Amino acid sequence: MDSTAPGAAPQGLDAFRRGWQTQIGDDVFQLPVFSAETMGDFRVKGNVTKVHGAAIADLHAASATRTADVPGGDQDLVAMYIVRRGAWTLGGAPGHGDQTVSAGQFLVRHLGRLTAFETSADLTATFVVLPPGELKPLLGTRAVTGPAQSAEMRLLTALTDMIHTTVADLAPAGVAAAQSTLIELVKAVAKGRFDDVEPRLAPALTQAAKDLADRHLADPELSPAMLARALNVSVRTLHRAFAAAGEQIGTYIRQRRLHEARLALAAPSPLSISELAAHWQFADSSHFTRAFKKHYGQTPTEYARTAPAERRG
Known part of the structure; x- marks a missing residue:
């Protein structure tokens, strides 16, 4: 409107x-x-x-x-x-x-x-x-x-964003569950605490953790423990929330860092392999190269050679 x-x-x-x-x-x-x-x-x-x-x-x-x-x-x-x-x-x-x-x-x-x-x-x-x-x-x-910006409110905001984008595709049971989750989060806000055994909060918690991780991908302190502290939940609760979606926190962070490194390799003046490895918090260039090839099927050097042709295409 x-x-x-x-x-x-x-x-x-x-x-x-x-x-x-x-x-x-x-x-x-x-x-x-x-x-x-x-x-x-x-x-x-x-x-x-x-x-x-x-x-x-x-x-x-x-x-x-x-x-x-x-x-x-x-x-x-x-x-x-x-x-x-x-x-x-x-x-x-x-x-x-x-x-x-x-x-x-x-x-x-x-x-x-x-x-x-x-x-x-x-x-x-x-x-x-x-x-x-x-x-x-x-x-x-x-x-x-x-x-x-309190932890509970960040969860609630992540949930409302998810509802806006998915509600049209939800079955009636899914819509009812979305309302129930919304109510549970507002209850958590009113109580001033987060009920970390409430399973219906897992999707919103996972999304809030991803949003926070995306803003700190280059931070050497980024870890499940850091995310859990910022969201005011236990590390175990955070791991359970990701597991409910069939994901792992560490895998999500690594794949997002690899994605950003891949974009950087396609830039007109890319950083060196060792500079990218250091910037995106890989232990060294060898570790970065192995992880990149496992995920994309090419080494960073091989990808950098083909990226200019892809841009021209």
Whole structure:
């Protein structure tokens, strides 16, 4: 859904509302009534996915938004706000003041009624709506807040990304399992800890570990122990998560390093074999050469000779 194109603002909210109702429906989350100035300049785009009784919306708002100050309807759901840029200010529950979720923070709470909110311009955020059954008793009247880069939140973000890309191909049982995993992670966030015996978290944990490893491939300290510390789980839990997907952590890291070395060999001015081996943390050039040939069927030198021809082709 996209209403950010020049000249689209007057009809932007209508288009967004139609898209939400078509893809998500009012049974999950009832869109509020927006203020007049918001309706006149509504430039928001988003990727929204329904997951059984939950919904995930990745939102990018070029314009500021504000809901009209009118009584909201009753609803019973748990909402999570993850803000990466800008700010999202939420009306508080009766007896509580407004709450602002700033960039790099999250907030999760139970909503018993439609409450007012406003967002800054240039907002980038994820909005997650969840059924209240297991979460409402845990949250009560609390609003749980914290950094969006905590271990549990990195797992949750990896899971929402996976759901966006795979939900269209999931069978009904898979969609229900995705919702259950989402709820388990939000429970972990609310409890402030990770339940490392929960098997449904394995796919999200594996993806989060891969994303973290990809950012540290040239780091000599990269290891299962380093990843486990960063994700706040035990090394055994991390190994179990990869095993559930038929993979091994060490194999994943080695193959990603070989892939990056292969790209470097195809560059116009490649590094030497010994320089590549050192950069991608192989013990020496001989070890690097053996691993490369086993994986690609050629030595690095042989591949470097054929790469320019491949580029010309």
